[in-house]
Amino acid sequence: MNQKKEIREMKKILEIENLCAEIKDDSACAKTILHGFSLDIRPGEVHAIMGPNGSGKSTLSHILAGKEGYSVTDGHVLFEQENLLALSPEARAARGLFLAFQYPVEIAGVNNTHFLRTALNSIRKTHDLPPLDAMDFLALIADKMQQVGMDKKFLQRAVNEGFSGGEKKRNEILQMLLLEPKLAILDETDSGLDVDALQTVAKGVNSLRAPDRSFIVITHYQRLLDYIVPDIVHVMINGRIVKTGDATLASEVEKKGYGWLETDHP
Amino acid sequence: MMQHTGTLRLNFVDGLLSHPGFMETDGCYCLCVPENQSLLLVEEHGGNPIHHELNMEIVLEKNASLHLLKYQNLQSSAHLHATLKIIQQEGSHLQAGFFSKGALEESQTLTLHQTGTGATSLLYGFSGPTQDRQCLRHEMDIHHLAPYGQSRMLFRGILDGQSKTFLRGRVNVSPDGKHATVSQGSHYLLLSDRAEASTLPELEISQDEIKCSHGATIGQLDEEALFYLCSRGIGPDHAEKMLRQAFVADVFENIPSPLKPWLFQQMGYDHESPV
Numbered sequence: 001m002n003q004k005k006e007i008r009e010m011k012k013i014l015e016i017e018n019l020c021a022e023i024k025d026d027s028a029c030a031k032t033i034l035h036g037f038s039l040d041i042r043p044g045e046v047h048a049i050m051g052p053n054g055s056g057k058s059t060l061s062h063i064l065a066g067k068e069g070y071s072v073t074d075g076h077v078l079f080e081q082e083n084l085l086a087l088s089p090e091a092r093a094a095r096g097l098f099l100a101f102q103y104p105v106e107i108a109g110v111n112n113t114h115f116l117r118t119a120l121n122s123i124r125k126t127h128d129l130p131p132l133d134a135m136d137f138l139a140l141i142a143d144k145m146q147q148v149g150m151d152k153k154f155l156q157r158a159v160n161e162g163f164s165g166g167e168k169k170r171n172e173i174l175q176m177l178l179l180e181p182k183l184a185i186l187d188e189t190d191s192g193l194d195v196d197a198l199q200t201v202a203k204g205v206n207s208l209r210a211p212d213r214s215f216i217v218i219t220h221y222q223r224l225l226d227y228i229v230p231d232i233v234h235v236m237i238n239g240r241i242v243k244t245g246d247a248t249l250a251s252e253v254e255k256k257g258y259g260w261l262e263t264d265h266p
Numbered sequence: 267m268m269q270h271t272g273t274l275r276l277n278f279v280d281g282l283l284s285h286p287g288f289m290e291t292d293g294c295y296c297l298c299v300p301e302n303q304s305l306l307l308v309e310e311h312g313g314n315p316i317h318h319e320l321n322m323e324i325v326l327e328k329n330a331s332l333h334l335l336k337y338q339n340l341q342s343s344a345h346l347h348a349t350l351k352i353i354q355q356e357g358s359h360l361q362a363g364f365f366s367k368g369a370l371e372e373s374q375t376l377t378l379h380q381t382g383t384g385a386t387s388l389l390y391g392f393s394g395p396t397q398d399r400q401c402l403r404h405e406m407d408i409h410h411l412a413p414y415g416q417s418r419m420l421f422r423g424i425l426d427g428q429s430k431t432f433l434r435g436r437v438n439v440s441p442d443g444k445h446a447t448v449s450q451g452s453h454y455l456l457l458s459d460r461a462e463a464s465t466l467p468e469l470e471i472s473q474d475e476i477k478c479s480h481g482a483t484i485g486q487l488d489e490e491a492l493f494y495l496c497s498r499g500i501g502p503d504h505a506e507k508m509l510r511q512a513f514v515a516d517v518f519e520n521i522p523s524p525l526k527p528w529l530f531q532q533m534g535y536d537h538e539s540p541v
Contacts, residue, residue, distance in 0.1 A: 065497050068489070093499035105494040109512025118508070119498035126499070158512075159494075175498060
């Protein structure tokens, strides 16, 4: 029995235990966002996290990706048995963690192709793989762009500069397809997308679903989860998970809102 | 006034010109780019002059074109004071690049007179990354004296240590300067909280029928952009280098193609195509 449990424990790709975090603030009134957040994710699983505005969903994704500006005051995060919080953002990426940003950053002057190739080759380097040359890279990226319905002209543009909301989100999914992470966190990737773009993005995500790859899909709406069907749905309120269920929980939230959960879990 | 076409390279070492065919007259180097001709002029300063003062006057005749590239990589105790006067006749084209890396103190002054109709001028430059107590001063004085002139100024700088830069861009559009198009941009990145950048656009306009714009920014490296790059697996040093290179891209793209590899290397940037 213990052996079985141990095997199951070993299989976790991500283990978040009692995570408490606040926004760093020089004044004495730092704001606590995460209040004992716990979550286990195993390879191949797709977890959806829903929750009202201000419940801490984006803070969670930022802390997992290594963004500065937050203090973890309690708890731990293990990514494949390693202390994730001790790693730099680039080391997290190299180990296979990917965050699709809610608000992808525009970087004037940095060519998108140069950025994508540098990112891929940086990660390949950490795995002792040779860098992809320009020809091989262009062949690879052309294939991935087709999957997310992006025109090749976006390769010659500066990273996200002047992209529409939908184009930015497609560019995020393009990066995910290129870097093939072990755990992808999609932070409200559906916001600002029309139905066609939503389906394309979902198709891109679904094409990456694999027994050794996991996803955290953060969203406000069930709509995205109609296309990316989750294994487990969590509702997050006030910095912690208050309810967990299967895909039907998303439909329930869509119908009833969050009020009934807030009442049950003050 | 000597006439020149083609390419002319003036290499000043310790304040002395190592070029046999270019003579100083009354303390001033004078040259003329003849009608319909073009010249690429490279002015390079190296070594360690205690005080090097350089005066130059250039005339661009009708439809002549000049690309002047000034580059200084003086040693850290050197002083350079350079004044340049340029007269542009009808339909002439000027591009002037100012690239400053070294020197304890540098002062570059340009007085530009567009005397002929339809002259165009692009003044661009990059300084840095300046270190320690370096002090760089650029003063650009542009006079639109004839109709349909265009002038564009684009300067960028990266400052570290306790270094200082000052840029004054003064544009005067005279009553004869109808339909002038004027733009000015100056942007600085501060890598240290003790570095100082001052930029002062001055527009004196005596004519209603012109188009005019200016913009100036002084800031630090974009932390959000830095995190975005790092979150994709790119190390912070490389990410910072990418952002610094991106910051100067619109200035560096004006460098004449044959000189790009040399000047990129001199200024510490990669000259490589994105793919």
